[in-house]
Amino acid sequence: MIRLLLTTLLVAAGFLPLAAQPTIKRPADYGYRHLRVPYGPDTVDVLILSKPGEEQRRKPLLLFVQGSLPKPLLLVHDKGTYPLFPFKGSGLYDAFHLVIISKPGIPVVADVKTLQPNFSYFDPRTQAPPLAYCQRNHLDYYVARNAAVLKYLVRQPWVDARTVVAAGHSEGSTVVAKMAATDRRLTHVVSLSGNPAGRMATMLAQQRGAEGADAAALFRYWQHVVDHAAEVTCTPADAPKTTYSFSVPPAEYLRRSRVPVLVLYGTRDAGAPFNDAFRLDLMRTRNTRVTFHDYPGLEHNFFAFKDGRINYDDYRWDEVAADFGRWVQTGRVAAEPTTRP
Template sequence: MNHLIYITMFLLSKTFAFAQKIPEDFGYRHIKMKYLDDPVDIIVISKPGEEKIAKPLFLFCQGSMPQPVVKYDETGLYGTLPFDEMHFLDDFHIVIIGKPFIPIISNVNKLGRNYMFLKDIEKEIPPKGYIDRNYLDYYVFRNNWILKQLFKERWVKINQLLVAGHSEGSTIAVKMASINKKITHLIYSGGNPYGRMATILEQSRSEEKDSLPRGEKVIERWKDIVENKAEIQYDGGDTSKATYSFSLPQRDNLMDLKIPVLVTYGTHDWGVSFNDLFQIEAIREQKKNFTFKSYVGLEHNYFPKDSNGIVNQEVYNWDKIAEDWMNWLNNV
């Protein structure tokens, strides 16, 4: 009987300990701050043993999902970044700022589809605090404020500041750089300089048939969003406020930058035509600070996509992308 009690207590304590994982268990620093009275969680990834050595920061702006930054299960840690961070840790401390009112770390078994943290998993509704703050300017001004605070730390060199963003994060990164003159290098990945709605419309047009005018439905939706651009809905999906803010073209903010900018995208991404157009315009305006790198046959997240639109998620290209980012950094 005592033996059984011991085993039960051991299993319970093991389960409890596992449920209580913290970022430090995976070698990360977890910094907590307050921005406009909102709690902000920050993950810092450093080369082991070099946490206190002064290095520049590399801020990576997340995509659009309300995901915890650090995700794990009983087998261990999931990828915190889409690429192997070791490419950058010799030269940088990597910073990732959590989504508002989304826990910074979670067991994936507690998450919904696409590892989203949801208040209502069945209806896919995130916490209200996240929904209220999920729009472009909140992220831009919050992130720039946090960088200002981090610049006060002894382990931060302020001579260089790399900001990269993929997908929605690319829009955040560009607007940050248009305001924050401390940013010295920008990586714009998988974005659309003409805004989110342009990408949605492009995808809808490609799926159109005579009897299914998807494009017109998107345009009607856009008209409604513009009429109600400050409205926040709590029924799941992006709010009008979020969609409107991320649909504002960043073309001019991007073109006006004087710092080195790397633009990367897959040629089978829905935003490819807009990135190609932007490249044509940058060449016409003789913007020598821009480097463009397109990846033939790859889609939005750099997976191969065939002529039938089938994505092969078995072929993972992110580490190659990161290697190209690092090569660019070393040559600008």
């Protein structure tokens, strides 16, 4: 399934006209509860996955904050839909009600044939993301919106508000980092494949790692972003406001966290050296609120490598999810790997 997903990401056809779009089922047809939560002038789409038969059983809550790109939550193909969460054998389904929030202005469910090759949704009329997405696609919106959703959810009788976890991957790691410093409803935060130095630091690291790379254009781009930090544009590229908000170093939020934080990352991820440096600095300052755990040889999406290439048959998300589930319940991650020189 995972390999099929990645292959489809590379070869999926372009979107079709609206008239050619297939009939899309409801989230409930795929096993998800669909809630619509008011937030200011917006109505926020929220999907919840619970163990069958335990939808009303009182359990802890796990909010999973996905990465970037204006993707629908449920990606429908000829045989059904791709898994919404990247972990399935980790035990999290038994222990939590799993929650995910749709990107603003993006359909909750879409057929993959109507999407871009990377599964992004573009407005068929403008060939760009919807204006509602462009206007809201920045850090402060996501943090405040998520807080409003949690405020609603923790009041539900099937939620055990004594344990409320926010776990964010990639871009989502920055969202949960700021939530750790601001949201009093959370009890635990998990940062997955983030960069405590921010988005532009990751982009520069990737550029530096390319053979014959010249980072001058990225520095010019960053200067433009800084000079237009509040500007909202609506093109396939991120607006300056988006890039600026996600480039403020999340380390600033993690140092002020109100709750325990677990930082998980693969050592072959572009953000790994920055996590290593942040880890050393928190050890120096005796900050024990943030715990780190690295996965030797894994990349950004927790795949391993074989013969110098990503091995899409060696997928470690279940291991990672089991580790952070154990940390939430016991305060301990799996045993640290043997010390290496």
